[in-house]
Amino acid sequence: xxxxxxxxxxxxxxxxxxxxxxxxxxxxxxxxxxxxxxxxxxxxxxxxxxxxxxxxxxxxxxxxxxxxxxxxxxxxxxxxxxxxxxxxxxxxxxxxxxxxxxxxxxxxxxxxxxxxxxxxxxxxxxxxxxxxxxxxxxxxxxxxxxxxxxxxxxxxxxxxxxxxxxxxxxxxxxxxxxxxxxxxxxxxxxxxxxxxxxxxxxxxxxxxxxxxxxxxxxxxxxxxxxxxxxxxxxxxxxxxxxxxxxxxxxxxxxxxxxxxxxxxxxxxxxxxxxxxxxxxxxxxxxxxxxxxxxxxxxxxxxxxxxxxxxxxxxxxxxxxxxxxxxxxxxxxxxxxxxxxxxxxxxxxxxxxxxxxxxxxxxxxxxxxxxxxxxxxxxxxxxxxxxxxxxxxxx
Ligand code: ADP
Ligand code: MG
Numbered sequence: 001x002x003x004x005x006x007x008x009x010x011x012x013x014x015x016x017x018x019x020x021x022x023x024x025x026x027x028x029x030x031x032x033x034x035x036x037x038x039x040x041x042x043x044x045x046x047x048x049x050x051x052x053x054x055x056x057x058x059x060x061x062x063x064x065x066x067x068x069x070x071x072x073x074x075x076x077x078x079x080x081x082x083x084x085x086x087x088x089x090x091x092x093x094x095x096x097x098x099x100x101x102x103x104x105x106x107x108x109x110x111x112x113x114x115x116x117x118x119x120x121x122x123x124x125x126x127x128x129x130x131x132x133x134x135x136x137x138x139x140x141x142x143x144x145x146x147x148x149x150x151x152x153x154x155x156x157x158x159x160x161x162x163x164x165x166x167x168x169x170x171x172x173x174x175x176x177x178x179x180x181x182x183x184x185x186x187x188x189x190x191x192x193x194x195x196x197x198x199x200x201x202x203x204x205x206x207x208x209x210x211x212x213x214x215x216x217x218x219x220x221x222x223x224x225x226x227x228x229x230x231x232x233x234x235x236x237x238x239x240x241x242x243x244x245x246x247x248x249x250x251x252x253x254x255x256x257x258x259x260x261x262x263x264x265x266x267x268x269x270x271x272x273x274x275x276x277x278x279x280x281x282x283x284x285x286x287x288x289x290x291x292x293x294x295x296x297x298x299x300x301x302x303x304x305x306x307x308x309x310x311x312x313x314x315x316x317x318x319x320x321x322x323x324x325x326x327x328x329x330x331x332x333x334x335x336x337x338x339x340x341x342x343x344x345x346x347x348x349x350x351x352x353x354x355x356x357x358x359x360x361x362x363x364x365x366x367x368x369x370x371x372x373x374x375x376x377x378x379x380x381x382x383x384x385x386x387x388x389x390x391x392x393x394x
Pocket of ligand 2: 109110111
């Protein structure tokens with residue numbers, strides 16, 4: 001059993017917020033995040049205005065990334081050390097893992113997951129996890145273990161799944177095909193006909209990541225010119241086989257790295273017409289994600305047996321169906337909630353903090369993905385060894 005780990009990350013004020021003369025309403029201390037509603041009346045009941053206007057949340061990590069020159073600032077190295085290394089270790093141990101970034105458009109989801117388009121030296125979690133995984137593989141290769149890594153990259157746009165790494169025929173444009181989600185009785189939900197790419201090293205992954213990123217649907221909104229309105233799921237399927245003479249074994253783990261579309265309501269980003277329709281559809285996946293997180297948090301925090309059997313509507317949206325294992329299932333999962341520090345985004349930021357606060361209550365059931373017979377043999381062998389030791393070391 002393992003709770004979903006939740007980190008909140010606050011970016012610096014952007015140019016638009018600075019131009020509006022926005023004040024900073026977020027502060028952090030240790031694991032705590034504080035948000036102040038500057039519009040709330042100063043003279044709240046009892047006269048203790050500061051306490052009435054501020055709300056406090058505690059997360060696994062609260063990352064203050066508001067100013068590069070501030071010594072308290074958290075950079076990509078720390079985010080990777082706190083969250084990324086654990087994902088690599090989980091994959092090597094045979095667990096599934098998932099990291100997803102949730103937050104308003106322009107709050108730093110892509111910056112955190114992929115890196116910065118403007119400054120190539122800012123490298124995000126996804127490339128770092130891929131590189132770290134390959135560093136580990138190089139170290140372990142000499143120990144009689146063989147590895148196989150496959151990568152896929154998809155996008156959910158208007159509830160349709162598109163393969164960001166599909167090979168295109170002559171004259172064919174990306175985005176014309178949408179793929180079906182199906183569910184395998186043992187292996188769970190998957191995307192039918194999604195291309196999987198065998199990679200031999202980190203450079204191969206980088207090439208694929210670049211192709212996928214370039215294809216991601218982008219459209220301008222008032223909030224962020226390059227904001228993406230699709231959900232992107234980058235998946236590494238990692239298998240390792242041990243060829244020991246008496247007990248060969250194989251473990252397969254899946255790592256999902258997810259960059260969600262902006263969590264704001266369509267009207268907050270000034271979207272109209274086609275954009276509004278897109279917004280509505282995107283929200284179907286996000287609204288369902290919210291419903292699923294709500295139901296799981298409820299179920300996990302109450303011990304009554306009937307709650308344990310609660311129906312979770314995973315299949316109501318493509319996103320939640322595909323992430324079924326990552327939410328309440330067999331996965332070590334991390335949520336990174338990204339927020340703006342500005343007063344103009346108070347309502348959205350508070351909603352993100354509440355969302356993240358709820359996700360903390362979800363308890364997953366990660367297990368090592370290996371053949372149960374192999375595990376049984378190993379357990380029995382260690383039992384025999386223990387009994388032998390008790391009998392006098394023979
Ligand atoms: P989102 O993907 O949530 O829409 P982005 O990741 O594109 O938002 O971030 C919007 C802008 O803010 C980008 O220019 C990005 O580089 C910048 N930004 C986001 N987070 C940070 C951060 N922690 N530190 C510095 N700049 C950031
Ligand atoms: Mg983005």
